Amino acid sequence: MTLYLPERAYVPKSEFDDPVDYYYSPLTRWIYRERLRATLSLLRSNTYGALLEVGYGSGILLPELARHCKALVGLDIHGQASEVQGLLAHEGVDAELHQSSLYEMPFRNAQFDAVVCLSVLEHLTDLDRAMAEFARVARPGAVLALGFPVRNVITDSFFKLVGYNPRRLHPASHRDILDAIGRQSLLHIDEVKMTPDRVPRDLAVYCSCRCTRLLQ
Numbered sequence: 001m002t003l004y005l006p007e008r009a010y011v012p013k014s015e016f017d018d019p020v021d022y023y024y025s026p027l028t029r030w031i032y033r034e035r036l037r038a039t040l041s042l043l044r045s046n047t048y049g050a051l052l053e054v055g056y057g058s059g060i061l062l063p064e065l066a067r068h069c070k071a072l073v074g075l076d077i078h079g080q081a082s083e084v085q086g087l088l089a090h091e092g093v094d095a096e097l098h099q100s101s102l103y104e105m106p107f108r109n110a111q112f113d114a115v116v117c118l119s120v121l122e123h124l125t126d127l128d129r130a131m132a133e134f135a136r137v138a139r140p141g142a143v144l145a146l147g148f149p150v151r152n153v154i155t156d157s158f159f160k161l162v163g164y165n166p167r168r169l170h171p172a173s174h175r176d177i178l179d180a181i182g183r184q185s186l187l188h189i190d191e192v193k194m195t196p197d198r199v200p201r202d203l204a205v206y207c208s209c210r211c212t213r214l215l216q
Contacts (some may be wrong), residue, residue: 004064010090011058012083014076023055025143029127035206036061039118039147042191042210044066048114054102055120059084063091064179065116077101094187103129110139118147122170127180134150135186138213144187147208150174150194155205174207187211 004135005011022028050068056062056076062084066072072095074084081150083095088095090206100106102117102124115138124130134144151173159166172180175201181187189211194204 001037001041001107003018003033003040004067005060006063006091010082010087011060012087012101013061014057014078014080014084015132018058020060021124023060031195033203034138035147035208036064036118038066038193038195038197038206039116039208040068042145042193042208043114043116043143046114046143048143050112051114051116052112053183054115054117054134055104056084056097059087059095061118062088062095062114064214066093066095071116072096073107074098075105105133105137107137108216110142111137113139113142116141116142116146117144121173122148122172123178125171126171127177127178128183131180131184131187135184136212140213140215142213144211144213145208146177146181146211147206148172148174148177150202150204150207152202152205154203158205159189174201178207178209181209181211186214186216188214 013020015179022032029135039169052073054075056074074095081158098106107145142146156166190208193208
């Protein structure tokens with residue numbers, strides 16, 4: 001699938017450690033963009049009513065997500081919504097941005113037809129609580145497209161190379177996340193894709209998961 005990302009000059013950093021530059025660097029852009037393509041491909045070609053991005057960060061993905069829905073909502077804990085709104089204004093994108101924890105989302109039950117969350121879940125220590133909240137805000141039949149890094153020697157080495165302790169940075173592994181989704185009775189895993197494609201799950205660098213919110 002095609003993937004639209006704004007020009008780097010218009011994309012703000014939501015915090016000092018925001019990895020936005022990796023999407024544009026010649027050394028890392030392919031893998032960082034490919035994991036976005038893989039996860040967004042799980043939305044299929046549908047146009048959704050209300051779509052929520054949990055952890056919108058710099059807002060880099062919001063212009064692309066706007067092409068997949070009629071109403072776009074973003075949630076993040078950072079306080080940089082005004083900077084992200086500047087990006088959206090430049091891109092001609094209308095999105096409603098909220099500052100809140102994903103454990104206590106300020107949305108009504110069954111509000112969204114699709115939920116997208118990339119590179120957030122690996123930072124969590126209470127995955128069951130997060131999955132329960134995802135299931136709460138998704139309407140029955142809604143699609144959830146979730147993406148998170150694979151924990152292995154390759155990804156551990158990369159994070160160490162750029163100056164991070166992999167376990168402190170990502171306390172939850174890909175297996176922990178998939179297990180937590182499986183424990184949530186209202187969510188069903190429909191498809192799992194790996195990046196790079198056709199690589200064994202534990203040897204890939206990124207995992208993308210399509211889930212359906214069950215009827216009951």
